Amino acid sequence: MKTLRMLGRGVEQGAAWLLGLLWLLPLVFAVWTAFHSPAYMAHFSFTAPLTLENFKNAWQAAPFARYFLNTTLLVVGILIAQFTLCTLAAFAFARLPFVGSRLLFALVLIQLMVAPDILLLENYRAIKMLGLMDTLPGIALPYLASAFGIFLLRQTFLTIPKDLEEAARIEGCGPFGTLWRVYVPIARPIYVAYGLVSVSWHWNNFLWPLIITNSVETRPLTVGLAVFASSDQGIDWSVITAATLMTSAPLLIGFLLFQRQFVQSFVRAGIR
Amino acid sequence: MKSLSRRLFTASALAFGLSLSASAQAADIELRFYYPVAVGGPITKIIDEYAAGFEKENPGIKIKPVYAGDYVQTIGKALTAVKGGDAPELAILLAADITSLVDEDAVVPVDDVIKTPADKAWVEGFYPAFMENAKLKGKTYAIPFQRSTPVLYWNKDMFKAAGLDPDKGPKDWNEMRDFAKKLTKKDASGAVTQWGIEIPSDGNSLWLFTGLTTGNGVRINNAEGTKVNFADPKVVEALQYWYDLSKVDGAQPAGLINWGTTPRDFIEGRTAMMWHTTGNLTNVKNNAKFPFGIGFLPGKTQFGAPTGGGNFYFFKGMSAEKQAAALAFVKYMTTPERAADWSTKTGYVATQPAAYETPAMKAYAADFPAAIIARDQLKYAVPEMTVHENQRVTKLANDAIQAVMTGAKPADAALKDAQSEAERVLKDFN
Amino acid sequence: MKTLRLSLYGWLMVLPAATLLALFTHIPVVESFVHSFMSTDKPKRPSRFVGLDNYDSLVADPIFWKSLTNNLIYALGSVPLSIAIAMMMALFVNDKLAGRSFLRVAYFTPTILPMIAVANIWIFFFTPDYGLLEQILKPLGLGGNNFLGSNNTALLAVTIVAIWKESGFFMIFYLAALQQISPDLKEAAAIEGAGRFTFFRRVTFPLLMPTTLFVMVNALINAFRVVDHIFVMTGGGPNNATSVLLFRIYEVGFKYFDFGLASAMTVVLLCVLGLVALGQFFALDRRVHYQ
Numbered sequence: 005m006k007t008l009r010m011l012g013r014g015v016e017q018g019a020a021w022l023l024g025l026l027w028l029l030p031l032v033f034a035v036w037t038a039f040h041s042p043a044y045m046a047h048f049s050f051t052a053p054l055t056l057e058n059f060k061n062a063w064q065a066a067p068f069a070r071y072f073l074n075t076t077l078l079v080v081g082i083l084i085a086q087f088t089l090c091t092l093a094a095f096a097f098a099r100l101p102f103v104g105s106r107l108l109f110a111l112v113l114i115q116l117m118v119a120p121d122i123l124l125l126e127n128y129r130a131i132k133m134l135g136l137m138d139t140l141p142g143i144a145l146p147y148l149a150s151a152f153g154i155f156l157l158r159q160t161f162l163t164i165p166k167d168l169e170e171a172a173r174i175e176g177c178g179p180f181g182t183l184w185r186v187y188v189p190i191a192r193p194i195y196v197a198y199g200l201v202s203v204s205w206h207w208n209n210f211l212w213p214l215i216i217t218n219s220v221e222t223r224p225l226t227v228g229l230a231v232f233a234s235s236d237q238g239i240d241w242s243v244i245t246a247a248t249l250m251t252s253a254p255l256l257i258g259f260l261l262f263q264r265q266f267v268q269s270f271v272r273a274g275i276r
Numbered sequence: 277m278k279s280l281s282r283r284l285f286t287a288s289a290l291a292f293g294l295s296l297s298a299s300a301q302a303a304d305i306e307l308r309f310y311y312p313v314a315v316g317g318p319i320t321k322i323i324d325e326y327a328a329g330f331e332k333e334n335p336g337i338k339i340k341p342v343y344a345g346d347y348v349q350t351i352g353k354a355l356t357a358v359k360g361g362d363a364p365e366l367a368i369l370l371a372a373d374i375t376s377l378v379d380e381d382a383v384v385p386v387d388d389v390i391k392t393p394a395d396k397a398w399v400e401g402f403y404p405a406f407m408e409n410a411k412l413k414g415k416t417y418a419i420p421f422q423r424s425t426p427v428l429y430w431n432k433d434m435f436k437a438a439g440l441d442p443d444k445g446p447k448d449w450n451e452m453r454d455f456a457k458k459l460t461k462k463d464a465s466g467a468v469t470q471w472g473i474e475i476p477s478d479g480n481s482l483w484l485f486t487g488l489t490t491g492n493g494v495r496i497n498n499a500e501g502t503k504v505n506f507a508d509p510k511v512v513e514a515l516q517y518w519y520d521l522s523k524v525d526g527a528q529p530a531g532l533i534n535w536g537t538t539p540r541d542f543i544e545g546r547t548a549m550m551w552h553t554t555g556n557l558t559n560v561k562n563n564a565k566f567p568f569g570i571g572f573l574p575g576k577t578q579f580g581a582p583t584g585g586g587n588f589y590f591f592k593g594m595s596a597e598k599q600a601a602a603l604a605f606v607k608y609m610t611t612p613e614r615a616a617d618w619s620t621k622t623g624y625v626a627t628q629p630a631a632y633e634t635p636a637m638k639a640y641a642a643d644f645p646a647a648i649i650a651r652d653q654l655k656y657a658v659p660e661m662t663v664h665e666n667q668r669v670t671k672l673a674n675d676a677i678q679a680v681m682t683g684a685k686p687a688d689a690a691l692k693d694a695q696s697e698a699e700r701v702l703k704d705f706n
Numbered sequence: 707m708k709t710l711r712l713s714l715y716g717w718l719m720v721l722p723a724a725t726l727l728a729l730f731t732h733i734p735v736v737e738s739f740v741h742s743f744m745s746t747d748k749p750k751r752p753s754r755f756v757g758l759d760n761y762d763s764l765v766a767d768p769i770f771w772k773s774l775t776n777n778l779i780y781a782l783g784s785v786p787l788s789i790a791i792a793m794m795m796a797l798f799v800n801d802k803l804a805g806r807s808f809l810r811v812a813y814f815t816p817t818i819l820p821m822i823a824v825a826n827i828w829i830f831f832f833t834p835d836y837g838l839l840e841q842i843l844k845p846l847g848l849g850g851n852n853f854l855g856s857n858n859t860a861l862l863a864v865t866i867v868a869i870w871k872e873s874g875f876f877m878i879f880y881l882a883a884l885q886q887i888s889p890d891l892k893e894a895a896a897i898e899g900a901g902r903f904t905f906f907r908r909v910t911f912p913l914l915m916p917t918t919l920f921v922m923v924n925a926l927i928n929a930f931r932v933v934d935h936i937f938v939m940t941g942g943g944p945n946n947a948t949s950v951l952l953f954r955i956y957e958v959g960f961k962y963f964d965f966g967l968a969s970a971m972t973v974v975l976l977c978v979l980g981l982v983a984l985g986q987f988f989a990l991d992r993r994v995h996y997q
Contacts, residue, residue: 012902020798021805023791024812027870030827033817033838042563046544046836064318066343093723101709102716108724115731119931122952125959125968126734126741132360149726179715208820210934215960218310218342219355226820230345231313231320238539238556238844241830247822251742255818263810267881352960359747359963380963381749471835478855478943513765529834532855532944537833546835667961675769677947682857 058246094157115151197269309366409659418587445571456527457546472527476535486582488514491575556649570646579656741969760970781929796880825938
């Protein structure tokens with residue numbers, strides 16, 4: 005019985021590892037190709053010489069420094085705005101009685117289904133009308149009021165016992181004060197979890213920024229990467245993998261360092 | 277009180293000074309120019325260098341180059357900007373986009389922009405093959421900038437190994453088929469290790485297909501851009517020939533052949549011959565570990581190739597001042613020296629005969645004679661398909677080609693369907 | 707009085723988010739409907755009401771139907787598999803196997819990489835002759851494939867990439883849920899002599915149902931939303947074999963500038979998503995009861 009169990013465990017171990025290796029394959033290939041010259045792209049020999057030439061070519065092909073700045077500003081800006089807007093709205097839905105609260109919340113939930121990218125055409129027109137074409141706010145605006153964020157935070161706020169408010173109320177805090185002193189600190193894991201999801205999503209968003217941006221001053225990394233994706237000369241995997249590694253590095257390193265916190269925050273957020 | 281009035285004074289002096297400098301800036305003409313990147317290399321850097329060079333020679337004009345993606349994305353951005361009332365001044369767009377731009381009333385004829393006889397001479401200095409689809413209804417709308425044609429590449433070592441003369445490419449369809457069959461190698465299990473030829477069939481397959489049709493002596497569309505000719509027997513014959521290279525002769529891979537991976541296939545020695553853009557010359561030269569040849573695309577009854585690539589367009593709605601500045605910039609970008617420079621750096625064909633006479637180009641050609649082949653092929657070149665609703669009709673043709681090459685439909689049926697669909701789309705223009 | 711004041715605060719707090727949502731979700735939805743009944747704006751013929759003309763064109767357009775069916779196949783193919791794989795991954799990671807951290811990173815990495823770049827890597831994997839898959843399949847005698855260039859395998863290839871990208875993300879949700887399952891339950895099962903598989907079937911899987919529901923809805927929505935890789939890998943081909951709704955909307959709207967037709971397609975897409983929403987609503991209702 006015990007041997008069977010050990011065998012079962014061995015099989016499970018093997019399967020898990022196989023899956024892991026399979027899943028990592030594209031990244032492994034990217035690392036291989038980025039550090040070797042194009043000649044070794046399809047030939048995986050151990051004696052192939054390493055080179056940093058691809059990274060140099062990638063860096064020079066487009067102003068990546070600026071793209072990094074744009075993407076960072078964009079992602080951070082979106083995050084701060086989302087935290088603010090969603091916190092306020094979630095608190096209002098959870099704790100403040102106002103007419104039409106339930107109807108409004110149902111309307112908010114619609115955005116869970118209908119993401120801004122589905123409404124490409126109309127949102128494009130809206131941004132144009134607002135005069136925000138080719139600006140970072142133009143990219144960010146449709147995503148700031150995140151139904152997902154409001155939903156998560158409202159759920160969390162609902163679980164916070166009301167008597168905790170008492171202490172704040174005694175000190176004479178109004179709704180804003182209570183929100184800031186009591187609710188926000190308790191919901192910290194949710195903020196971390198949601199923040200991580202938001203950052204990785206917006207760091208990698210492609211289609212919408214492609215439509216909205218025109219100039220180097222606003223273009224994010226993904227659109228900058230597209231300059232390699234459409235070449236008459238054919239796909240140069242060495243350069244495109246180098247560029248990919250460059251642009252994903254912050255997220256990859258971030259995840260490697262913070263993976264435990266990442267998972268833990270999801271656990272504590274009670275996202276089920 | 278006294279300090280307040282002093283502060284007010286300083287503030288207003290500052291504001292006045294700033295406004296003066298601002299109005300001095302306002303005197304600067306700013307030209308936005310959208311451009312695509314369709315070849316590898318530090319294109320954005322080169323464009324920026326050209327722009328900076330122009331600005332130095334022309335103080336008071338500021339150029340803002342806007343990289344807009346590939347050709348499709350660039351025309352997309354340009355037209356949406358036009359519709360939004362925010363058109364750029366210049367753009368480099370596909371030569372074949374001319375009908376879309378004119379139909380959307382987005383561009384002005386070059387004839388309206390040029391002023392002097394010298395300007396006229398400049399317009400006439402470009403290769404006629406490139407100017408053919410820069411004209412619509414008798415007016416010139418575009419100036420060639422980054423043009424290309426496809427050429428035949430072949431692996432000389434493989435030719436030698438197969439007993440073929442390594443310095444002579446196939447000169448017609450029969451030879452291309454025979455050579456391809458001879459060059460196809462199989463291993464013990466019957467799997468192919470080396471293909472004879474690859475003519476990419478995914479993406480914009482119509483472009484290369486135009487090489488086959490022109491080589492069969494037939495045109496796919498009329499000059500006005502109002503009719504297409506997909507179901508012509510000669511067109512069907514061309515598509516059948518292409519398909520048979522895989523199906524019957526076994527010399528070309530089955531299914532769609534990817535445009536993006538074909539150069540790598542060639543460099544890796546997976547195929548002995550390939551049809552690809554001349555824009556790939558530098559890439560192949562740098563990466564192929566074997567001597568290779570470049571030649572005209574073989575045709576059945578004649579040589580034939582499509583032209584491709586982008587032209588400069590002047591957008592509507594510019595003030596006379598901006599238009600003059602835009603003209604100056606386009607002239608700057610298309611001097612023979614600059615055309616030669618652009619060609620050697622990117623692999624595009626230089627757009628004027630004069631460019632090939634420049635010392636820089638002569639030196640380059642002496643070092644790398646293959647660079648001249650595309651130029652020489654121009655006398656057999658026709659414009660790529662340019663009709664109204666071009667994007668839609670092109671897709672109909674591409675879908676038909678893809679259906680045939682994947683074995684989903686026979687050539688005559690696919691092309692007949694495409695023809696009737698295209699006639700429906702072009703109905704309003706006839 | 708106090709309730710009125712609180713009410714006011716409520717409205718104030720909700721206002722910014724509500725405004726943005728109205729601007730970029732609700733109004734565009736309505737506008738899509740409206741524009742779907744109008745013709746496309748052209749210089750010689752400004753936009754005007756045309757009734758069901760756009761929908762007629764849509765029904766007559768074989769590419770639209772192909773895109774719709776492709777999207778449904780794509781959804782049916784990717785959703786169950788990515789859920790199953792995500793659950794499996796979470797179980798692996800949760801089971802304290804050796805190299806747990808490595809596994810977690812390996813499974814989650816696809817989520818972090820930008821699709822536009824990763825798609826190019828997958829092109830190499832699927833490339834005929836010297837692509838990675840071919841290099842593995844050829845010695846086994848299964849070579850000679852052209853995955854992206856054949857009608858019957860292109861959609862499959864694209865679906866595989868989607869599954870690869872999404873599973874790791876869903877794994878996180880399952881992981882969180884698994885860690886909520888009380889270890890007492892496991893002890894109790896061990897005492898009763900229940901095997902691991904029985905435990906999974908009778909205890910774990912049912913307890914994960916809420917998560918599965920949540921993940922399933924997300925996966926379904928993503929099946930209509932994630933199109934970046936199609937742009938890069940197949941461009942919708944061969945012959946529209948990988949064209950899906952959102953891709954076609956982009957093509958018609960931003961390549962042909964036929965806004966009327968594109969709006970009509972957007973409406974269809976919205977209706978499909980609406981059906982998904984209804985499905986979730988009913989399922990969610992049931993879920994709330996056993997919370």
